[in-house]
């Protein structure tokens with residue numbers, strides 16, 4: 357009987373095993389997991405609610421949410437789309453709901469329910485799950501060596517050890533070393549989907565304020581732009597638009613020694629002229645009102661004093677006391693406030709950008725082009741997406757595909 361060893365029982369490994377169990381031809385499947393549970397990261401994902409995938413059904417749109425790996429993912433994504441993933445979960449007894457921002461969650465809001473359904477499917481279909489089984493090395497041929505000295509021979513090996521973000525979940529980046537030892541190259545690695553820490557003290561005064569739509573522009577070695585929701589925090593700035601920007605700029609160095617300028621446009625849908633006109637009208641309507649209060653109409657009331665300070669206008673100035681130059685400075689603050697980004701913080705989702713070089717893997721099988729019989733799926737590949745279920749979807753579809761292809765390769 358052919359033996360397939362899957363290393364790593366996270367999203368991709370669980371789905372690869374389920375795929376083999378459901379579509380295979382009686383191969384012996386062994387799933388090795390270093391933790392004493394499967395899917396630790398899946399269970400805590402989405403704040404414990406597990407944003408399993410996206411509600412988008414247009415695959416081109418889905419693929420546009422992957423800064424790296426979109427082209428490679430095409431086949432797997434068409435083969436096992438977000439809709440297919442939803443169907444799979446619902447057919448396995450997990451009712452889902454799609455929230456208004458297209459994020460799909462289990463109706464129970466429990467990530468652990470998703471893990472349980474995999475456990476049940478794998479146990480019922482005879483997959484041998486070995487917990488607390490940490491792989492130390494893999495030799496071509498294949499011989500998989502465990503930490504306790506045991507060696508397992510297999511005709512095929514699937515590496516699904518994930519990235520190296522949130523290392524406490526067990527994803528330590530071991531797979532990169534395994535892939536290299538078998539002849540693969542690993543691209544530079546970097547954290548993605550992070551929040552930004554900023555140097556500017558005034559940001560602390562805005563902590564807790566969120567904006568549904570701003571335009572962000574980061575000017576590092578390259579320029580990056582993204583529009584969407586943000587939230588100010590005591591340490592800096594976070595939210596979907598920040599995560600996406602950090603993903604686009606994953607390889608920019610953002611440290612206290614190498615800070616970078618971030619510009620925020622709080623009125624992205626209005627030109628300087630239109631905004632000036634609106635502000636003039638509001639100021640003329642209430643000449644004796646303080647400018648800082650009038651600004652509350654355009655942003656938050658509590659933000660007025662901060663904007664006045666940034667525009668170098670006394671907080672007590674009435675609208676009538678603000679001249680043309682002052683007005684121009686205020687408009688500049690609304691359209692182009694700049695912050696100094698000096699670091700990254702893990703966001704609600706956090707992934708590793710970079711991984712196994714995609715030109716060394718066949719996108720139609722997930723099989724290695726360097727080492728026959730070796731397969732990869734999930735975050736270990738040089739694929740990463742924005743927040744919104746895209747990273748789990750990449751793990752599900754590459755995992756499912758690897759399950760499908762390892763068994764057809766054996767026919």
Ligand SMILES: Cc1cc2nc3c(=O)[nH]c(=O)nc-3n(C[C@H](O)[C@H](O)[C@H](O)COP(=O)(O)OP(=O)(O)OC[C@H]3O[C@@H](n4cnc5c(N)ncnc54)[C@H](O)[C@@H]3O)c2cc1C
Pocket residue numbers: 363364365366367368369388389390391394395396397398400401402403406407408409489490491492516517518519521522525526527528529530531704705706707733734735736744745746747748749751
């Ligand atoms: C806090 C957080 C929240 C997230 N929320 C979301 C979300 O809501 N939606 C979304 O789409 N994405 C989310 N992500 C990203 C998503 O969880 C990952 O991209 C996805 O889990 C990757 O799947 P994977 O199977 O490739 O790796 P992982 O899920 O990381 O699984 C890898 C597994 O391999 C095991 N392993 C590692 N080394 C070895 C070894 N040597 N021997 C044996 N086993 C080993 C690990 O213990 C682990 O179980 C989130 C990430 C984080 C950190």
